[in-house]
Amino acid sequence: MARGERVGGRYRLVALLGRGGMGEVHEAEDLELGRRVAVKLLNAVGGMEPDGEAMERFRREARAMARIEHPGVVTLYDSGLHKGTAYLVMQVLDGRNLAHLVATTGALPVSAASWIAHGMARALAVAHQSGVLHRDIKPSNVILTRDGRVVLHDFGLARLAGERAITAAGVVLGSPQFMAPEAIKGGLAKASADLYGLGACLYFMLTGESPLGPVVDVGAVVERALGPGVPRLSGRADGPPGELAALVDRLCAQDPEERPREAAEVAEALEAFTAGGQEYVTDRLTALQRDHAVRTAQGVRLTKGPEYAWDEVAVPGPRGEDPAPVKARPAHARGGETPTLSDHTRRMVLGSMSRETALSRQREAVNLVQRGELEAAARMLAAVVPVCxxxxxxxxxxxxxxxxxxAVCLARLDAGREALELLARVNRYVDRRRGAASD
Incomplete structure (x- = not known):
């Protein structure tokens, strides 16, 4: 669907966040409440009739999801039907998913991996008590927020325990790397299948390796899942402490009967290994978000004028706010090339943005900053500034x-040196304006 389209007459699509086998997720604006939301369009189950049996099953699943109230489970706000396609409206989570964290950091310390798994287990315990299975536990469905939460999302693939899945023919739910063998075989998944996914994620965090080896051929991965399974951690020379290794092995057991019975039991077993884990994860996330914001700001380059690489002015904000206090700090390591807006993207944005829309997008970004959603604000400003x-x-x-x-975004992400550089550049333009006005 196109940017700007209104889903359900209420949710204006702003940006595509991702696509998957079941559909696509967009960031959107709730026009009634004036807040950011995520709209998941289940394209794979399109063609529903408002009064049909499939829509009734969808409503039942949405009601089940809405029953879950826990900080570790993404909040469902609304659901409905748009042009024959079912959709779910959820909170937007600003952070990094677990797959990205491990990809950039490698194997996590025992405390960090255990703290994340502990949060996942607690969230699953609440979901299972509400009669809802996740059915797609994998690193990309685990969001780590800067305020120190572990949040499971994409319960759009979940179903009420014991009910028929809402899916189109031929659509496979889940990733073979993290799917329980019985689910791969097409059997009726139970809570133990979610615990298998949790164990596979814990293996991934502790080793930095995919549970079933490199993904070269999906068929080969499925054969490993149904054959030798996830390698045991117990006895591995570079493995985690014995009790933790044994827990991972139990969670990843081929036979569901050999796995722990309940998510709450797993959470209790993990708690002993979590000391210091939250601090490590939040510090790492802060560094990743800071580096991304700095690279985004520095990467905005236009062909006219050497001063245009940064963005705008040290003018007090709408509420007369000053930038957050900044402190000079050593330059931090930054990997990879500095990203820049492509010529195609810039032409597209330039062609569609007017003075009025630029001001509107700026206001949206300011609201994000004031709510503490700094990375989203930095992304929006990185698009608005070069156009302005x-x-x-x-x-x-x-x-x-x-x-x-x-600059405020950078300062609040502890990129003090870069924020000061930007403010110095901005002040030069402000001084020029004042000088021109006095002539």
Missing amino acids: VARLGPDHPTTLTSQYWQ
Whole structure:
């Protein structure tokens, strides 16, 4: 669906967040309540009739999801039907998924891996008590937030325990790397299948390796899942403590009867290994978000003028706020190339953005900053600023104000040196404006 389209007459699509086998997820604006939401469109189960049996099953699943109230489970706000396609409206989670964290960090310390798994287990315990199975536990469905939460999302693939799955023919639910063998065989999944996924994620965190080896051929992965299974951690020279290794082995057992009975039991067993884990994860997330915000800001480059690489002005915000206090700090390591907006993207944005829409997007970004959703704000400003520079000019108030708030993002992410550099550049433009006004 296109950006700007209204789903259910209420949710204006803003940006595509991702696609999967079941559909696509968009960031959207709730026009009634004025808040950011995530809209998941279940394209794989399209063609529903408002009064049909499939829609009734979907409503039952949505009601089951809505019963789950826990900080470790993504909140469901609404559901409905749009042009024959079912959709779910959920909270937007600002953070990093577990797959990204391990990809950038490698194997996690025992305390960090155990703390994340403990959060997952507690969330699953609540979901299972509500009669809901997740059915797709994998690293990309585990979000780690900067405020120190572990959140399971994509319960759109879940179903009420014992009920028929809502799926189109031929659609496989889950990833073979993290799917329980009985689920791969097409059997009726139970809570023990979610615990298998939890164990496979814990193996992934502790080793930095995919549970069933490199993904070269899905068929080969399925053969390993149904054959030798996940390698045992017990007795591995570089493995975790014995009790933790034994727990991972039990969770990843081929036979569901050999796994722990309940998620609450797993959470209790993990708690002994979690000391210091939350601090490690939140520190790492802060560093990743800071580095991304810095690279995004520094990567905005236009062809006109050497001063245009940053963004806007040290002009007080709508509430007269000053930037957060900043402290100079040593340059931190940054991996990879500095990203820049592609020429195609810039032309597309330039062609569609007016002075009014630029100001509107800037206001959205300011609201995000004030709510503490800094990474989302940094992304939005990275798109708005170069357009403002090119369309409105580098010393236009909208451009300068956007740059000011970009500096605020950097400062609050502890990128003090970069924030000060940006504010210095912005101040030069402000001084020029004042000098021109006094002539």
